[in-house]
Structure formats: C-alpha cells, structure tokens
Amino acid sequence: MEIVRLAWKSLLNRRGSAALTILSIAISVMLLLGVDQIRSQVRDSFTSTVSGTDLIVGARSGQTQLLLYSVFHIGNATNNVDWQSYREIAAHPQVDWTIPLSLGDSHRGFRVVGTSDAFFEHYRYGRGQRPGFRHGGAFAGLHDAVIGAEVAERLGYGLGQTMVIAHGLGSTSFANHDDQPFRVVGVLERTGTPLDRSVLVSLEAIEAIHAGWASGTRLPGRPAPAAEDLTPKQITAFLVGLKSKVATFRLQRAINDYRKEPLLAILPGVALAELWSLMSVAERALLLVSACVVFSGLAGMLTVLLAGLRERRREIAILRSVGARPWQLLSLLTSEAALLTLCGCLAGMALMYSGLWAARPLVEQWSGLRLELLAPNAHQWLLLALVQGAGILIGLVPGWRAYRYSLAEGMTIRL
Amino acid sequence: MRFGWRPGAEVLNIASLRVETGESLFLRGPSGSGKSTLLSLIGAVVTPDGGRIRVLGQELGSLAGAARDRFRADHLGVIFQLFNLLPYLSVLENVVLPCHFSGRRRRRTIENTGSPETEGRRLLEHLGLGDPLILSRPVSELSVGQQQRVAAARALIGAPEILIADEPTSALDTDARDAFIALLCAEAARVGSSLLFVSHDAALARDFDRQLDLAQINRVTRAG
Numbered sequence: 001m002e003i004v005r006l007a008w009k010s011l012l013n014r015r016g017s018a019a020l021t022i023l024s025i026a027i028s029v030m031l032l033l034g035v036d037q038i039r040s041q042v043r044d045s046f047t048s049t050v051s052g053t054d055l056i057v058g059a060r061s062g063q064t065q066l067l068l069y070s071v072f073h074i075g076n077a078t079n080n081v082d083w084q085s086y087r088e089i090a091a092h093p094q095v096d097w098t099i100p101l102s103l104g105d106s107h108r109g110f111r112v113v114g115t116s117d118a119f120f121e122h123y124r125y126g127r128g129q130r131p132g133f134r135h136g137g138a139f140a141g142l143h144d145a146v147i148g149a150e151v152a153e154r155l156g157y158g159l160g161q162t163m164v165i166a167h168g169l170g171s172t173s174f175a176n177h178d179d180q181p182f183r184v185v186g187v188l189e190r191t192g193t194p195l196d197r198s199v200l201v202s203l204e205a206i207e208a209i210h211a212g213w214a215s216g217t218r219l220p221g222r223p224a225p226a227a228e229d230l231t232p233k234q235i236t237a238f239l240v241g242l243k244s245k246v247a248t249f250r251l252q253r254a255i256n257d258y259r260k261e262p263l264l265a266i267l268p269g270v271a272l273a274e275l276w277s278l279m280s281v282a283e284r285a286l287l288l289v290s291a292c293v294v295f296s297g298l299a300g301m302l303t304v305l306l307a308g309l310r311e312r313r314r315e316i317a318i319l320r321s322v323g324a325r326p327w328q329l330l331s332l333l334t335s336e337a338a339l340l341t342l343c344g345c346l347a348g349m350a351l352m353y354s355g356l357w358a359a360r361p362l363v364e365q366w367s368g369l370r371l372e373l374l375a376p377n378a379h380q381w382l383l384l385a386l387v388q389g390a391g392i393l394i395g396l397v398p399g400w401r402a403y404r405y406s407l408a409e410g411m412t413i414r415l
Numbered sequence: 416m417r418f419g420w421r422p423g424a425e426v427l428n429i430a431s432l433r434v435e436t437g438e439s440l441f442l443r444g445p446s447g448s449g450k451s452t453l454l455s456l457i458g459a460v461v462t463p464d465g466g467r468i469r470v471l472g473q474e475l476g477s478l479a480g481a482a483r484d485r486f487r488a489d490h491l492g493v494i495f496q497l498f499n500l501l502p503y504l505s506v507l508e509n510v511v512l513p514c515h516f517s518g519r520r521r522r523r524t525i526e527n528t529g530s531p532e533t534e535g536r537r538l539l540e541h542l543g544l545g546d547p548l549i550l551s552r553p554v555s556e557l558s559v560g561q562q563q564r565v566a567a568a569r570a571l572i573g574a575p576e577i578l579i580a581d582e583p584t585s586a587l588d589t590d591a592r593d594a595f596i597a598l599l600c601a602e603a604a605r606v607g608s609s610l611l612f613v614s615h616d617a618a619l620a621r622d623f624d625r626q627l628d629l630a631q632i633n634r635v636t637r638a639g
Contacts, residue, residue: 002515006501006504009503009504010501010503012503013502013503314498315501317495318495318498318499318500318501319501319512320460321458321493321495322488322493322512322513322516322569323484323487323488323489323491323513323516323517324488324516325481325484325485325488325516326480326484328516
C-alpha cells in the first residue's frame with residue numbers, strides 16, 4: 001500500500017504530464033464505452049418494441065424491411081394488404097387477436113398510425129407492459145387522436161388540442177387534410193419505443209380524410225362525401241397474436257402461401273436476429289476502431305512513463321538506498337501505470353455519460369432513440385476491466401526497466 | 416577482497432579492512448579511487464568477485480538477493496553527495512521513508528519515541544530543523560545544507576548499525592560543512608552506529624576516530 005501511496009504522490013508531482021496521459025486514456029475509454037452503450041441501448045429499444053407479437057404480416061417484401069416499416073417506422077411500405085385478406089386471416093381459428101396498422105400520413109414530422117381499439121387492448125412493449133394513458137383514453141369519435149408522450153412533450157399538446165394531419169411523411173407538407181381537424185383525446189405514457197413518437201387515430205378516420213382523394217392529391221371540386229361507408233379498403237400491415245405458439249410456423253406458412261395476394265408473415269424475433277447480424281459488421285468495426293484508440297492511448301502512456309524513467313533514476317537509487325527491494329520498484333512503476341489507467345477509465349466514464357447526456361436531445365430528434373444514462377452492463381464492465389488489465393500489463397514495461405536499473409546500478413547515483 | 420565492474424578491469428583489491436562497532440572511520444581517496452564502489456560492496460548492492468565481506472558478523476556473499484535487500488534496509492543508513500530527497504514527499508515523509516521498508520527500524524522508532532513520525536521530528540530537531548516552517552516547506556525549497564541534514568536524519572532513523580556517508584559535504588560551504596560533520600558524528604555516537612565517511616578532502620578527518628587512505632590499502636594501482 002505504501003508503494004501505491006508513493007506512486008500517487010510521484011504522479012501528483014508530475015501532474016501536468018499525468019493529466020495529459022489521463023485525458024488521452026479517458027477519451028479512448030469514452031469512445032469504447034459510448035459505442036457499446038449506444039449499441040446495447042439500440043438493441044434494447046428495438047427488442048422492447050415488439051413484445052408478445054407472434055407474427056407481423058404485410059405485403060411481400062423483405063423480412064427486415066417489413067419489420068422496420070411496420071413497428072419501427074423506418075422506411076416505407078411498397079405495397080398494402082387488402083382489407084379482405086386481413087379479415088380472412090384475422091378469422092383464422094388459431095388467431096387470438098390482430099392489430100391493423102395503416103401508415104402513410106404524418107403530423108409535423110410525427111407518423112400517424114391508423115389502427116383499431118385492439119391496439120390498446122393487445123399491444124405490448126418491453127416485458128409485456130401495456131401502454132398506459134397519462135391523460136384521457138382511447139379514441140371514440142371519428143376525429144379523435146391519441147398521441148405518444150414524445151409528441152405531447154415536443155409540441156406541447158394536451159387534451160382537447162386540435163391538430164391537422166398532413167398527407168405523406170415529411171415534416172413540412174403542402175397537402176394537408178385541413179378540412180378535417182382532429183382533437184386529442186388521450187396522451188400515452190412514455191414507453192421508450194417508436195410509439196412515443198406516433199399519433200394514433202382509427203382506421204375509419206384514415207379512410208375519411210382520404211375520401212375524395214385520388215392519386216395522392218385532393219381532386220378539386222369534389223367535396224368529401226359525408227356519410228359514406230368508412231370501412232377501410234387497405235391497410236399497411238398487421239400484428240398477430242396466436243392462441244398457441246405451437247401454431248406459429250403453420251400459420252406463417254399458410255400466410256406466405258396465401259393465394260389472393262402475395263403476403264409475408266415474419267416472426268419478430270427471427271427478423272430482429274437477422275437485423276442484428278446485418279448490423280453486427282458495422283458494430284464490430286466501430287468496436288475495433290475504438291479498441292485501437294484505447295491501444296494508442298495506452299501506448300501514449302507507455303511513452304510518457306519510459307521517457308520519465310530516464311529522469312527518475314535518481315529517485316530509484318534513493319528508494320533503493322532506504323531499503324526498497326527491486327520488486328518494490330517494479331511495483332512502484334507498475335502501480336503508476338495502473339493509477340493512470342484507473343483515473344483514465346473513471347474520467348472516460350464521466351466524459352461518456354456527460355456526452356450521452358448532451359447528445360440526448362439531438363439523437364432523439366434524429367433517430368427517435370431515447371438514450372438513457374444506464375450503469376455499465378456486464379459487457380462494459382468487462383471492457384473496462386480489459387483496459388485496466390492492459391494498463392497494468394503495459395506498466396510492467398517501465399517497471400521491468402526500473403527493476404533492471406536498481407539491480408545494475410545499485411545505490412550509486414550517476415549525475 | 417577483489418572487485419571489478421567489468422571482467423578484467425579490477426577496481427578494488429583490498430587485503431583487509433576492519434571497522435569496529437561504534438567506530439567512526441574517515442576514508443580518504445581521490446575521486447575515481449573506488450570509494451563509492453567500496454560502499455556499494457559494504458551495502459551489499461554488489462558482491463565481490465573474490466574474497467569475503469562480513470558485516471555485523473554476517474557473511475554478505477552467503478545471502479540471497481532478497482536477504483541482502485533486507486539486510487541493507489535493516490542495518491544501513493546512507494547519505495549521498497547531493498539530491499538525497501524525493502521531491503514529491505514532505506521533509507518528514509522523507510525522513511520516515513526507511514521505516515516503510517524495514518520493520519526492524521520501524522519497531523526501534525516506536526520503542527524509542529512511540530512512532531516513526533515523532534522520532535523523525537525529534538531527529539530533525541536535533542539537527543536544527545525543528546522549525547515547523549521548514550518542515551512544511553517542499554524539500555526542493557530547502558538549502559543544500561538543510562537538505563543534507565534531512566538526509567542525515569533519514570539515515571539515522573531507526574538507529575541502523577552502520578551509517579555510510581558518500582561525500583555528503585562536497586556541496587556545502589566550510590562553516591556548514593564543519594557543523595554538519597560535528598552533528599553527524601555526535602548523532603552516530605549517540606545511537607551507537609558505526610560511521611563510514613568517505614571524502615577526498617583530508618581536512619575533514621579531525622572529527623573521526625580513525626582515518627585511512629584508500630590508496631594505501633587498495634592494491635589496484637591506476638594511472639591518473
């Protein structure tokens with residue numbers, strides 16, 4: 001312990017170069033941990049978005065694409081599902097519940113999702129939680145809307161707020177459904193999923209605001225027919241819950257072989273796994289780059305320690321003369337490296353968390369991902385331990401030099 | 416006893432040299448005559464190529480490396496010519512440093528005055544450094560004379576049997592030098608340590624029990 005205390009005091013005496021070394025290690029640790037934090041949070045957020053859903057069904061495309069546009073609101077559907085097909089599959093004896101989803105409109109950059117009451121009853125996120133209402137309740141009337149927590153916060157909307165839905169998905173749109181304003185009747189609690197950034201309305205409402213439209217625009221001189229059949233003709237996708245998991249693959253095959261139109265049914269878990277395997281290349285590359293940065297930080301520390309050793313031969317001789325054993329000199333130098341690395345790791349964590357905290361609003365705006373300041377997980381502790389271990393190993397190099405000096409030169413001080 | 420730093424280049428070849436317990440010996444020799452090497456041999460940092468060295472009845476050649484380290488830590492106090500102190504420790508921390516490496520010397524300070532720190536303060540006071548203002552100053556701000564006295568206190572703490580001083584006064588002016596030697600001899604006598612004082616300056620020899628010219632006992636003769 002005395003040796004560590006000496007190492008600490010010796011470092012304090014050289015605090016200028018020590019601080020720079022710590023900073024370079026801290027930056028590298030910040031990168032390493034930051035990459036891993038964001039990686040694991042993205043995964044958690046994706047995984048928690050679909051909970052309890054057995055199948056996702058949409059028009060035939062790729063399974064990753066269907067997964068992304070239907071629940072994560074990333075990208076667009078290329079085709080729709082006919083209402084009749086939806087009714088038929090929903091009536092299948094193995095099907096417990098279905099949640100229809102109709103996408104394509106937006107409100108000030110937030111996506112509008114047409115769905116049914118089944119959403120509030122059956123949709124689950126996280127570990128099977130049901131999204132609760134912070135204010136109000138589900139939509140009852142045709143022009144009622146339920147908004148996600150993020151929408152309410154960002155736009156400052158409360159119950160009774162009227163809003164106009166825009167045709168298409170841009171944040172500014174020239175084609176507005178301004179003849180049929182909606183009224184907010186419910187605000188959802190925060191879920192940490194894309195639901196926070198969604199505006200939910202009924203399928204009938206989606207049908208109503210598009211009545212009288214054709215080819216993506218409103219035809220002039222044709223007022224929206226008032227009392228018309230508002231049964232949807234098409235939806236974008238739907239989520240399916242089964243009575244028994246055993247039937248999952250059978251129903252999936254049945255849907256994929258559906259005769260009347262080309263459909264695709266995917267298992268969310270399998271599709272997510274495919275998505276991760278796509279992303280893992282990029283993740284690994286990022287991790288590798290940050291590991292290289294850590295290595296260069298530690299190499300910088302080695303340079304500083306070795307350069308300093310030349311000037312510290314006197315210190316070594318003095319310690320030797322008062323009775324320090326060679327192995328104690330080795331541990332003195334090694335504990336200096338260990339202390340520098342430890343301070344670097346701690347400062348790196350502080351930098352990483354303040355960085356995450358500062359980047360939160362930007363990241364949320366760009367990607368919808370809400371970054372949390374979570375304690376390091378097991379993997380990140382392992383990374384930290386590896387960095388610390390590497391720091392100690394590197395410290396053995398100047399430690400070994402000091403050991404050699406102390407044996408070869410003994411107590412003689414060479415000026 | 417023979418020794419050379421490199422094979423074939425013998426520095427020391429001494430038939431016999433004996434220092435009594437409690438004796439203060441002044442060892443004179445010009446620079447490069449092998450004085451420091453002799454001290455390294457007595458300090459068991461290096462081992463002789465031939466012959467034997469016995470210190471306190473212990474054959475140094477028979478000790479393993481770790482045991483030699485331990486022996487040095489327990490029984491030897493060293494004062495160098497210059498820059499004896501660790502710049503990042505306080506005056507008192509420098510003085511008590513040997514007690515961290517030798518349990519024996521630590522125990523002795525506790526027996527004597529209760530703790531290494533009180534013993535260190537007492538020694539510093541004896542050497543004229545009792546002023547708390549001096550104690551609190553960084554060692555780099557002390558004068559050379561003060562630094563050497565701090566080094567002396569460090570060598571004396573825990574009453575090691577042997578004190579080795581390697582030209583400790585060469586950077587001091589005459590008055591400081593004489594005062595330092597008088598203090599060192601008095602303290603060494605008080606704790607009962609043998610003092611081995613090495614210098615090229617024969618004028619310093621008068622305070623010592625015995626003086627010896629290294630050139631007379633060293634059978635290695637060298638030009639220059």
